[in-house]
Amino acid sequence: MDLSYTPEEEAFRARLRAWLAKVLPSLPPKPSPDDWPGRRAYDLGWQRMLYDAGYGEVHWDASPTVRLIFLEETENAGAPYVGANFVGLLHAGPTIAAEGTAEQRARWLPPVLRGEEVWCQGFSEPEAGSDLAALRTRAYRDGDEYVVTGSKIWTSHAEVADWCELLVRTDPSVPKHRGISWLAMRMDAPGVTVRPLRTLAGSTEFAEVFLDEVRVPVAHRVGEENDGWRVTMVTLSFERGTAFVGEVVACRRVLRAIAREARACGRWDDPVVRRRLGRLNAEFRALWRLTQWNVSEAESSGGVPGVGGSVFKLRYSRARQELYEAAAEVLGVRALDLGQGWVVDRLSSLAYTIAAGTSEIQRNIVGERILGLPKG
């Protein structure tokens, strides 16, 4: 049991911290949440700066510990989020790196790392949510192309993406998990229609994507035909592993800010409020330690995070919702004012127990894959 870092890791942290202190003041102002072209330019620009400074590949090339340090330091310094680069850097990128051919890696990975191309995810469908493997979007083979027809939903950054990592059904005659393929589809291909979806928070964070006989070259398939489910599991294990490091750090910062606000507005004098904030401090301290535990485990098991991510995600998603509930208790009537800090975050937090696998699905995963309980 050791929580200390190696001299090399500490040197990386110091170098990164110094670089962040130098470059962050010179960043352009953050674009408004509704300005999608502006957001794309901002997020790609940040990735380009990271790339030029030698941090471009930190999300999948570095050791889990170095990745943890990167996410911790950038979050603490208030650096931009991964934003529009999320799917490219943390979903599609790692999948192509693990499962793609040399040619595919050479085509798709460098533009992601250099901040030139944006990816989005076409997994969920209106009739395939928790039961993702029931997806119906069909791909027929026509010579050296697939012809794809169907619809996808909850696709973040679809408006500004160049590529979509797309799950399609290539064989409807076999059991559902065995007839799926993973394709990279250009978002400007004829037949792709994007319809933004407005979230309950008022913004258009994701979209529906309609596909009408979209032609995708067979060469853009990653992995074997009908092996897409296994290829996908590689991606999902990344999502449930290290993807939340920055967010835990952010939550701890928000919690301290809530405590300061409580003191400023007098709510601190209410012992029930203080106890609640103290509990949340215990919660997020423990979640940070669990993150370190998972990262340390990934380090010794060769980098791919395991099902332990489900344990983390279950607890974290609920804790983050409770964080903003506590904020609302501190704010009182101000919690009804969308112009007040944390109010939109409170609305956004309602997605955490649903996105990336609902809590109910995560409990099934924990129950069946970790505890060995029988399937229902």
Added chain:
Amino acid sequence: MRFQLTEDQRALRDGVRGLLTRRFGAEALRAAVEQPGLDRKLWRELGAAGFFSLRLPEVEGGVGLGLPEAVLVFEEAGRALLPGPLVATHLAAGDVPGAADGEAVVTAVGGGGLVEWLDAADVVRGDATGAVPMRSVDPLTPLWRVPPHSVVEPDPVFLLLTAAEQLGTAGRTCEAAVQHARTRGQFGRPIGAFQAVKHLCAELLVRVEVARAAVYAAAVTADPVDIAAARLLADEAAVRGARDCLQVYGGMGFTWEADVHLGLKRAWVRAERGGLHTESEKLLAGELLIEAG
């Protein structure tokens, strides 16, 4: 950063688990319930195995290990539901003659003025004058309480090792619930196939793993705020875990015969032994403002 257990730590944990399985397994636990009393022979064996002298320097006859190792050992004690004032005697090693080698049984005035095993102890640390016996809810922990003016704040290491015991009990409880859910059949299949039961089990594990990360980290840092957090989460894992395990067991869980109630009652005792949860929460809340500057 290598947060996982080292080879030596795993060997230590496995060794203690082996010893306790041999010396205080399921049958011994039931026998102790039917015939309460501190087993002095077992106490000396624990002493000989280094249970109490673990953290004493080798020049003083100890094992020379640290808090992480002590936490692993006490986690095993909690898993076995081993009775006796283990934490108090461990903390007395080096101060009270005979404590280190298991010749003396040492108890202490704990949080809320709770004193465990006062009749069996050779030495009491703290002021137990005027201690009043209670009809203990836990058949394996005789209890007294002292007047309010004798109550002192528990030491952080006392809280940490108690949290380690809670963690061990929570792990045992989770395994028992899962085992029952796998084997108990209703409607023609194991009840663990039903999501309502499966999800109770999943939450049991989540609480254990969150508590484990907090307790192990607190053992490394020895920071009182980390210990306060570990204590809250370990108490939650042990107490709520036992409640949920009881639910999974159904009617059997409500019987004297099933072991479930033993875990719950011990978890209740340990949660009180650490003093009021409010105190830990206040410490954690106050730290939010300190760190904010």
